[in-house]
Amino acid sequence: MPPDTALILGVILSGLLMGGVYALVSGGLSLIWGVLKVVNMAHGSFLMLSMYLVYWIWRLTGLDPLLTIPITVALFFLLGICVQKGIIRHILEASLVNQIFVTFGMWMLMNNLALMLWKADFRTVSNPLVSGGLGIMGVRISFPKLVSFGFSILATCAIWLFLQRTKIGIAIRAVAQDRKAAWLMGIDVDRIYEVSFGLGLATVGLAGSLLANFFSVYPYAGDIFHIFALTIVTLGGFGSISGSFIAGLIIGLAEAVSAFINPALKYFVVFGIFLIILLLKPEGLREAL
Amino acid sequence: MRSYIRVIKRASLRHIGYLAFAMFLGVYPLIFRDPYFLYVMINVLLYAFLGEAWNVIGGYAGQCALGHAAFFGLGAYISSLLFIKLGVSPWPGMLIGALVSGGVSVAIGWPCFRLRGAYFALATIAFAEMVRVLFNHWEFVGGAVGLRLPVLGDSLSAFQFRSYLPYYCIISIFFVLSFLLVWKLSKSKTGFYWKAIKSDPDAAESLGIDTTKYKLISMFISSFLVSMGGTFYSQLVLYVDPTSVLVRDLSVRVALVAIVGGMGTIEGPVLGSFMMILLSSLIRARFGDVPGLHLVIFAIILVVMSIYKPQGMMAILEDIKSWIERRRSLGAA
Amino acid sequence: MALLELVGVTKKFGGLIANKDISLDISRGQIVGLIGPNGAGKTTLFNVITGFHKADDGRVLFNGHEITNFRPHAVCKKGVARTFQIVKVFGEMTVLENVSVGAFNRYNSGEAAKKKALEVLELIQLGADPETRASALTFADQRKLELARALATDPELLLLDEMMAGLNLTEIKEVTNLLRRIRDKGMTLFVVEHVMEAIMPLADRVIVLHFGEKLADGKPSEVARNSAVIEAYLGEEYARGE
Numbered sequence: 001m002p003p004d005t006a007l008i009l010g011v012i013l014s015g016l017l018m019g020g021v022y023a024l025v026s027g028g029l030s031l032i033w034g035v036l037k038v039v040n041m042a043h044g045s046f047l048m049l050s051m052y053l054v055y056w057i058w059r060l061t062g063l064d065p066l067l068t069i070p071i072t073v074a075l076f077f078l079l080g081i082c083v084q085k086g087i088i089r090h091i092l093e094a095s096l097v098n099q100i101f102v103t104f105g106m107w108m109l110m111n112n113l114a115l116m117l118w119k120a121d122f123r124t125v126s127n128p129l130v131s132g133g134l135g136i137m138g139v140r141i142s143f144p145k146l147v148s149f150g151f152s153i154l155a156t157c158a159i160w161l162f163l164q165r166t167k168i169g170i171a172i173r174a175v176a177q178d179r180k181a182a183w184l185m186g187i188d189v190d191r192i193y194e195v196s197f198g199l200g201l202a203t204v205g206l207a208g209s210l211l212a213n214f215f216s217v218y219p220y221a222g223d224i225f226h227i228f229a230l231t232i233v234t235l236g237g238f239g240s241i242s243g244s245f246i247a248g249l250i251i252g253l254a255e256a257v258s259a260f261i262n263p264a265l266k267y268f269v270v271f272g273i274f275l276i277i278l279l280l281k282p283e284g285l286r287e288a289l
Numbered sequence: 290m291r292s293y294i295r296v297i298k299r300a301s302l303r304h305i306g307y308l309a310f311a312m313f314l315g316v317y318p319l320i321f322r323d324p325y326f327l328y329v330m331i332n333v334l335l336y337a338f339l340g341e342a343w344n345v346i347g348g349y350a351g352q353c354a355l356g357h358a359a360f361f362g363l364g365a366y367i368s369s370l371l372f373i374k375l376g377v378s379p380w381p382g383m384l385i386g387a388l389v390s391g392g393v394s395v396a397i398g399w400p401c402f403r404l405r406g407a408y409f410a411l412a413t414i415a416f417a418e419m420v421r422v423l424f425n426h427w428e429f430v431g432g433a434v435g436l437r438l439p440v441l442g443d444s445l446s447a448f449q450f451r452s453y454l455p456y457y458c459i460i461s462i463f464f465v466l467s468f469l470l471v472w473k474l475s476k477s478k479t480g481f482y483w484k485a486i487k488s489d490p491d492a493a494e495s496l497g498i499d500t501t502k503y504k505l506i507s508m509f510i511s512s513f514l515v516s517m518g519g520t521f522y523s524q525l526v527l528y529v530d531p532t533s534v535l536v537r538d539l540s541v542r543v544a545l546v547a548i549v550g551g552m553g554t555i556e557g558p559v560l561g562s563f564m565m566i567l568l569s570s571l572i573r574a575r576f577g578d579v580p581g582l583h584l585v586i587f588a589i590i591l592v593v594m595s596i597y598k599p600q601g602m603m604a605i606l607e608d609i610k611s612w613i614e615r616r617r618s619l620g621a622a
Numbered sequence: 623m624a625l626l627e628l629v630g631v632t633k634k635f636g637g638l639i640a641n642k643d644i645s646l647d648i649s650r651g652q653i654v655g656l657i658g659p660n661g662a663g664k665t666t667l668f669n670v671i672t673g674f675h676k677a678d679d680g681r682v683l684f685n686g687h688e689i690t691n692f693r694p695h696a697v698c699k700k701g702v703a704r705t706f707q708i709v710k711v712f713g714e715m716t717v718l719e720n721v722s723v724g725a726f727n728r729y730n731s732g733e734a735a736k737k738k739a740l741e742v743l744e745l746i747q748l749g750a751d752p753e754t755r756a757s758a759l760t761f762a763d764q765r766k767l768e769l770a771r772a773l774a775t776d777p778e779l780l781l782l783d784e785m786m787a788g789l790n791l792t793e794i795k796e797v798t799n800l801l802r803r804i805r806d807k808g809m810t811l812f813v814v815e816h817v818m819e820a821i822m823p824l825a826d827r828v829i830v831l832h833f834g835e836k837l838a839d840g841k842p843s844e845v846a847r848n849s850a851v852i853e854a855y856l857g858e859e860y861a862r863g864e
Binding site: 039087091094096097098100101102105106107109112113114115116119120223227231234268271272274275278279 | 347353355400401404406407408410411412414415416418419422423425426537541544545548552579580581582584585587588589591592595596597599
């Protein structure tokens with residue numbers, strides 16, 4: 001295979017693999033947005049927290065990031081329930097500005113707490129279980145990204161099946177469609193909210209374990225993922241897991257390709273896509289909120 | 290007759306408060322000579338000014354715009370560029386920057402106002418981030434390094450002074466003007482229309498209000514003023530870079546000041562700004578320069594207030610006033 | 623010339639035809655009722671007339687001028703005001719401020735608007751203190767407030783969407799007399815109503831919508847006897863009672 005094609009294929013593949021992880025993070029955001037009708041501006045910060053957690057566990061116990069998955073998923077699920085019970089619950093009926101600012105407040109809180117406690121230094125996990133890559137016909141595939149993609153797609157499928165096939169999952173979808181009707185049907189809406197927020201953060205917990213393998217950990221690490229997640233959820237439609245997944249792949253691809261052309265371009269392209277979607281989908285968005 | 294007197298008394302209390310504040314502004318530099326205290330007050334007034342500006346679109350017209358850093362940055366960059374490259378005094382530079390910001394805000398606002406709720410907020414965030422990324426990579430404006438303004442000592446035409454006192458006077462004037470502007474607007478047809486749009490846009494439309502036009506007006510005024518603040522800031526620190534004038538953090542802080550103080554009130558941004566700046570100064574004095582600490586505390590205050598007292602500090606003051614009135618009437622009985 | 627004229631107005635939502643080829647006209651000084659079972663398309667028609675929905679086909683003419691698909695504020699400027707099915711007063715503003723917002727449609731100064739607002743409040747005879755917050759009013763008073771606010775825009779035609787819903791018999795009587803007073807001052811009223819006891823005695827003409835189509839158009843007594851209408855909607859008791 002000629003080297004140029006291999007390079008381009010490598011870039012495309014890398015973009016798609018990262019897209020899977022973006023999709024995972026966005027899935028959580030999408031779920032929270034769709035069920036609770038709250039835009040979680042702190043989603044990226046939770047991701048950052050998860051990454052720090054994984055880092056510190058590795059630093060203190062030597063446990064590999066991938067092996068922390070059960071811990072982070074469980075912990076962040078519980079954290080989600082706590083945050084929902086403690087904070088989000090109070091603002092479900094509040095005005096939009098207040099909702100945004102409560103979650104913004106959480107964003108500020110976590111980012112600056114991380115800054116305060118651990119300084120702005122970049123930290124990385126060295127010698128993780130999965131590292132390096134392999135070349136197939138000259139096309140470079142990064143192992144960490146491949147593994148992350150694998151877990152992301154597994155998790156996304158699991159969530160999708162959960163929402164489609166289980167009783168709680170169907171209840172969640174009911175609440176997302178019509179809160180009052182679901183409540184009148186006897187669904188414990190508060191519990192659904194807790195489970196949904198928990199699930200939303202669990203995805204972020206998982207993503208933290210995956211990303212710590214090949215991403216630097218610093219207080220603002222989550223912010224980029226957050227903006228990407230917002231774009232992806234808007235593109236895929238909030239509340240739709242499958243939509244987020246496909247949108248995630250698209251955005252991952254767009255990022256990789258534009259970074260390849262010019263590294264400075266990539267955020268511009270993603271934000272540009274974001275603005276274009278927002279401006280082209282006015283009807284759908286009117287119904288949305 | 291007695292109710293008449295009470296009405297006069299109540300109106301006057303507010304106005305007395307304004308006068309007292311104005312006098313306080315006047316004597317402050319005479320009492321607190323230390324440059325540090327002047328600098329703190331300059332920041333308070335700057336954020337109060339920015340908060341009033343944000344209030345126009347956020348508190349009155351009810352549009353959650355969270356990308357105002359873009360206009361702050363545009364103001365700072367445009368006036369600085371005009372000065373550095375063309376020798377244009379920052380005073381007309383400020384005006385030009387403000388007009389450009391106003392124009393850009395209207396251009397962006399027009400398609401975005403169709404978006405409901407959170408999507409409008411997200412669009413403004415995305416826009417501001419795009420501007421930041423653009424300036425971060427644009428060689429002409431200095432990229433990530435930014436622009437450094439030549440230090441010229443005392444020069445009114447170059448909008449530069451060696452001591453903080455002139456800056457203090459200028460920002461005081463800016464603030465008072467913005468305050469009066471918002472006050473006048475809130476009582477005018479435009480102000481009524483904004484409140485109507487915020488309360489119920491459909492009902493507003495049905496009453497002959499061109500909601501798009503009035504939202505655009507609020508956007509223009511808001512970004513115009515914020516841009517002026519950007520120019521002021523760049524002349525204060527004589528240095529402009531994306532991290533100081535274009536970050537998301539700034540957009541949030543500008544809105545925060547108005548929200549914590551009391552959205553849709555004229556006095557809100559002042560209270561919010563005082564609280565925010567004074568608190569951070571106190572924290573810095575007590576705990577030294579621990580990165581992020583004062584923001585952690587703000588964040589907690591923001592979350593708590595947004596949950597329990599979303600109307601902001603003005604509402605707390607109203608509560609205190611009612612409590613006092615109740616005690617007084619109980620005492621009289 | 624008719625004050626309001628609809629020619630072949632059609633509005634679809636996906637596969638659902640909410641208004642199908644509706645033509646009607648309303649003359650100055652009339653009180654015209656728009657009735658029909660739930661889902662007949664009455665509010666949709668109001669929304670099309672006032673610009674909240676885009677018509678898929680047909681024209682809306684006011685005073686001979688085309689206002690089809692005008693934005694709501696432009697429709698109001700032409701002289702058509704409306705109230706909403708779910709009352710939409712500006713809760714945080716006072717009664718006086720609410721009506722002033724309407725008055726600003728024709729006036730620019732705060733003083734003039736306030737004066738007009740007070741005049742309208744006098745006409746409506748809203749008992750509450752003008753400085754009361756709108757959210758603190760009783761439901762019936764809120765409905766009256768919405769009416770006052772719409773009146774303050776100085777319209778020639780008033781579209782009222784289920785004004786009587788949720789009112790008790792006394793309140794219905796009050797509002798009915800109020801509407802008569804307004805009409806006597808030269809206003810034309812187009813009224814969507816479910817409360818038959820209120821609209822049948824009040825209206826000069828009644829138009830019946832059913833499944834998006836115009837079923838009948840005539841004097842209340844005639845419409846009540848129309849067999850198709852009876853079958854669709856009114857129920858035999860009322861028809862027999864006439």
